[in-house]
Amino acid sequence: MLLSEKGFYLTVFLLGLFAAISVQKNVRDIAAHRDVYPDLHRRPERNEPPAPPQWTV
Template identity: 75%
Template sequence: MNPHITSQPVAHQTSPAFIGTSWAAMLVGFAAYNIGLWNAEMALNEKGYYFTVLLYGLFAAISVQKSVRDRLEGIPVTNLYYGISWVSVLLTVALLTVGLWNATLTRSEKGFYAMSFVLSLFAAIAVQKNTRDNLQSRQPEQASH
């Protein structure tokens, strides 16, 4: 048996290019969505609805990423939190879909909100993953000091 092969996964630090791209995608998606809301001709309560759905979606997406990763690494996560995280992501997508379906916006505006929402959620997951990967790759280094 080869002594250099281990069953433990090796933690690699994420490249600065991928970290920067992830942050840029999250900021572009978040900013585009909110600039669109700011300039939209809709009632303030509608703007509040869409803004809240975005924030809830970002939180839920990060919670799913964290709970999935924790479980993979053997860190205890309750079934309740794990389930609520997944339900929350699906709920935000459903809330945005229903809101846009019933909105008096052009199709291009609806598509704009949908795409910037999905970009923001995906990028938030990538940023969280990068953060976690980089912290994990530094742990052996910190243990040796």
């Protein structure tokens, strides 16, 4: 196997590892945010009107 081929496969492996770790950390952070702010992650009922915006511009 050529050296450039090994470098390519190493780069692909490291990028895949980075992506997997990033997804795990984002899932963990979102779960922690839901624990702290449960009302922000509440799903509206079927016939409930949309909530007004939280801020004005």
